[in-house]
Amino acid sequence: MQVIAHQRAAVIKLKEPKKPDIWSLPFTNRKERSLWALPAIGGYDGGYKTGSAMALVFLKYMRGKDTPGHELTIILEAIFRRIQGAGGPKPPLEEPGGAYASLRGQYVGFFNTVTGWVWTAATRHGDSLDELSDADLVAQANDGLRCDEAEVNL
Numbered sequence: 584m585q586v587i588a589h590q591r592a593a594v595i596k597l598k599e600p601k602k603p604d605i606w607s608l609p610f611t612n613r614k615e616r617s618l619w620a621l622p623a624i625g626g627y628d629g630g631y632k633t634g635s636a637m638a639l640v641f642l643k644y645m646r647g648k649d650t651p652g653h654e655l656t657i658i659l660e661a662i663f664r665r666i667q668g669a670g671g672p673k674p675p676l677e678e679p680g681g682a683y684a685s686l687r688g689q690y691v692g693f694f695n696t697v698t699g700w701v702w703t704a705a706t707r708h709g710d711s712l713d714e715l716s717d718a719d720l721v722a723q724a725n726d727g728l729r730c731d732e733a734e735v736n737l
Contacts, residue, residue, distance in 0.1 A: 594622055594728055595633075597721045605654055608644055609721050610637045619661035622728060623669055629730025636724035642705045643712045643720075651702035656694040 600607040605618065612620035625633055641658070645651070667673055705712065 595721050595724050597718050603644060603647060605644075605657075608637075608640060609717075609724070610640075617661060617665075618658050619665050621724075623665070625728040625730045629727040632727030632730065633724040634727075636720045636727065639712065639715055640717060640720050640724075642701070642709060643715065643717065645702050646705040646709045646712050648702060648706070651699045653695050653698060655698040655701065656691050659690065659694055 595609050598607045598609055605611060606613040608618075610621050611618050621633060621637070623630075641654075645654075
């Protein structure tokens with residue numbers, strides 16, 4: 584059995600805005616109003632590699648902020664919407680205040696709190712993030728998208 588990786592052109596583009604904001608992150612698409620607009624290709628391993636590279640880009644972004652926000656939570660919600668759009672788990676249709684609302688409140692509270700700690704870590708202890716090139720991280724993410732491996736019996 585041989586594994587063949589399909590090659591594609593780079594699909595994630597590095598953005599270099601005058602004033603960085605959430606929409607300057609390479610995994611967002613302002614036109615589509617999506618905070619997680621990466622193509623769903625690359626398989627699990629490629630997705631992990633792409634996600635890891637984009638996490639480092641996000642930490643570098645957090646390092647440049649004056650205060651923590653709720654970006655991590657809204658990015659997570661965007662990922663959930665993408666998973667649902669791809670046929671993944673759908674929230675149950677319930678009245679407000681049901682189990683889904685409770686779970687949503689739990690993850691929003693959890694990730695908003697974690698975001699404050701992530702921001703603190705990135706701004707106070709993230710010197711090594713300054714050594715990472717956004718261009719290299721975008722290239723790494725694109726490598727992950729190219730990993731859409733198909734097992735072929737030859």
